[in-house]
Amino acid sequence: MGNFTLKLSKSYNFEIKVEANSIQEAKKIVQDAPLEKVITGCNFDEPQLVINDIVCNDLDPRFYTDDNKLR
DSSP: OOOEEEEEEEEOOOOOOOOOSSHHHHHHHHHHSOHHHHTTTOOOSSOEEEEEEEEEOSOOTTTBOTTSOBO
């Protein structure tokens, strides 16, 4: 068995409703508001996990010599 490191990212998809006169004003309200106020009532039960990278932590001796250079 090999030893691997998985690099993951976790994200949530949610919607918030903002009352504003324009898109720019709505964006500004969301950007300027404290995060705790913006995410009130959002569901964080189902995050999406994305695998960004998988790294093998073991060196396969078939491909490396004693000085760790490729054969």
